[in-house]
Amino acid sequence: MPRLSRTQIVRYAGASGDFNPIHHDEKFAIRAGNETVFAHGMLSMGLMGKMLTDWVGDGNLRYFRLRFVNRVWPLDTVTYRAVVTDKREENGESIIVADLYAENQYGIRTVEGSMRAALPRRP
């Protein structure tokens, strides 16, 4: 993933309607005890979601959960990963199960969670 920019955070605020000032107002963020503004947890989840849909295909996610364990700051480079833990049949679908996590450039975990997705049927 490219480095996260402040513009990307502001764009996400506008698109999602999440205008909590802690994500765009430097003074507010500092007063709240932060070095600067930081990304919405849901922006990280959106980026993980994009990685997942590129991988499992559109409309195939069945379950998606993340815990936001450390903040993502402007200029951070975050790597998103999925590790397959199981494959099984569920409700007539072939389901793939994976653990999810992301790390910043220092190897610090930013999110962790899990997902289930339906695999396309082979003809």
Next chain:
Amino acid sequence: MSEVVSFTFPVEAGKVREFAKAVMDDDNPVYWDAEYARAKGFKAPIVPPTFVQASAFWRPPLPGAAQRDLRRVLHGEQEFEYRHPIYVGDVLTVTTRLAKQFEKTGRRGGTMKFTVYETTYTNQDGQVCVIARSTTIETGQEVQD
């Protein structure tokens, strides 16, 4: 606890494309091109996995959230169960209830108050599309790393 807020959220084409673009320049045509979506087996463009979160902007104040100080609130966890596709043009009924509240003592001392909201997104045909659970954490003092 059974406090509930409910409202209607139309899934508008412009909002969906804007949201997808805002997340990593995602210009996947399945989110905006009807013909492409049909070729992929969808009756209309669909929405990105976290799109339903955009409805929060429309939501009336949540039960139990009025007194919270934004400087001390963190989004701790988010969960989505996907039951049925959401299509551009759907009109969703969004119902949020306060599911759970509990407190824990933090590693650095101080009390952390956890609130779990459960939100159900139901389409115009009465099909439950997504069930979301959101956990927010309110710290006893300003959030420290």
